[in-house]
Amino acid sequence: MAAASTAAVRRMDFTPPILCGAGGACPRIDAEDDKPMAEAQHLRVPAELAGVRLDRALAALAEASSRRAVKEAILAGEVAVAGEVVTNPRHAVAEGDAIEARLAAPVLAEQVAPAAAELAVHAEDEEYFIIDKPPGLVMHPARGHALDTLANAIAALCPRAAALPRAGVVHRLDKDTSGLVAVARTERARASLAAQFHDRAAARHYWTIVHGCPPATGLVDRAIGRDRANRLKMAVHAAGRAAVTRYEVLAAAGAYALLRCELQSGRTHQIRVHLEHAGHPVAGDRQYRRHARAEGGAFGRQMLHARGLGFAHPADGGWKEYEARPPADFMQALEDVGLRAP
Template sequence: MSQAQSTHSNLPETEFNLLEDAEDADNHTSDSTATRLSLQFQLDDSHLGLRIDQVAAIIWSEFSREKLKQWLKDGHLLVNGNTVKPKYKCEGDELLTLEVELEAQTRSLPEDIPLDIIYEDDDIMVINKPVGMVVHPGAGNSSGTLVNALLHHYPKSAELTRAGLVHRIDKDTSGLLVVAKNLEAQFALTKQLAKKSVYRLYDLVVYGNMIAGGTVDEPIKRHPVDRVKMAVLPGGKDAVTHYNVKERFQHFTRVQARLETGRTHQIRVHLSYIGYGLVGDPVYTPRVRVPAGASALLNDTLRNFKRQALHAVKLGLVHPRTQEEMMFEAPWPEDFKQLVDVLRSENAAY
């Protein structure tokens, strides 16, 4: 276990915000196979008059009712060999048959890679991802990824889409990720994302003197020329980032950003758009800006900081089984801490 803290608190629903692929730039191109599920159940008089989706949820409680409804509609869950609607009323003597293929991430190989696990139970894992670790295997990254590590730590994750991952952060962004350990947990967490009921908070350091916090509400889409980049452009997907000033330095500001939506590179794009590029960002702020009169220590620190100064520091969610509201926190990685310490020492010199 790391030094990161996990606490359970009664967070108001309005304090939760969307958790998606907000800071991800890794392309998931790994192959997948399928795990076939074949189940049968004979109903009796105790099920007379009940809706079929209600009965299925009681019988196969490891799956969400929504997932079972979808399987009914898609013809994977049959009643006496026939497709029925979720509101079908049971007569109490039907034979239920469930035949479904669960997409599995099995082509990627398990690798014994250490994981910084903040929290784990039978349903979820919360992981503090280090800088430099790619989340999903993809072009040029077939090994050494978080998926490879998950397959070794928990082999049954091979039965889940993306090995149980429900969101991603970029290779050079550090911090918290939640991983599902079963289909029901994965479905419940994905539903929380869609409902914007997951809280994620980032710490970051930007160039410039930010006076006050605010909100950036600007659409984001792929850059029309530089396909590595995202950009604020008309016709893009809605994107909202809330930000607050946490600490001011002579030529830099430490900021916390909270995502209302989750778009690729959202924080990096939005903060650059309003004139506050992230320190070390090789895509959106590629030129190192050393202020006039900076000490040799600050000069070296800035030039040697090779990744965006961005850390997913807090993660809040509702546990998919217990419905408990949970909040997790991960400490700054050493490079981020050193950067802030140097800025503080530089600031004290003025």
């Protein structure tokens, strides 16, 4: 394993981490075959997955499991749809179908490798903590980012979270988007938060600087899917998945406006795609605005910040809300284009 970074970690005053037990139970390993025991998951098919193959639908709903694990579970008779065991991965599911699946739990050797890095802990709790992610930080390990990600830093900060799928990270922000991220510290919190984000019960709002000045309030209700011409991008098209973004203008000056955007769905690049489609692309967005590189020094990245986060507490159900002001580069960009934050 590569050596971990020695960069400082801010606010490491957590309760001494426990790898197994005390609410953060590790996957049980059967000594006979060294395979992780299966864990039952109860899921329901949303409207946007109606008619989709069972293996693909289950892979989308059970985000912590790989496509391979899903297919193996189906073939092994570990998946039931509407109370009936289904062993055909191509079985088409219907809206509202109840799925019970016993999927192999990930083994610890496959968990995210710890690599210490500086993180700003915005808030903490026995069940979770809230990270204020800086721009430029990738969420999960991928090609070219084996150790320098939020998940790696979480694994170093709290080994109890590292024992969970995706190091307890239950939703994502784009690399160059700053702001609040919820991270589970226990399996109870992971399951609860993942369900709330999937069911759209969690609340999220963002600040963004855009080109032009849209109407004072508005709603973009357009389906989003993979761009047929460029698979690295998303696009508005009828074959995509339902997506709704509400916005209000907080400030406007000259050629720019500061918007507050609220997600009623959680699609990849949703705000960026919706606002570009509406004719008000996010300032500094080099992926979705053709001439972003010519904008000068005002925008070093896409001007998008996850400002607010709300959800029901995993233990007692009480509503929790968190807000974080944008980082220095965002505030400087506001000043540079003559906008004043409320």
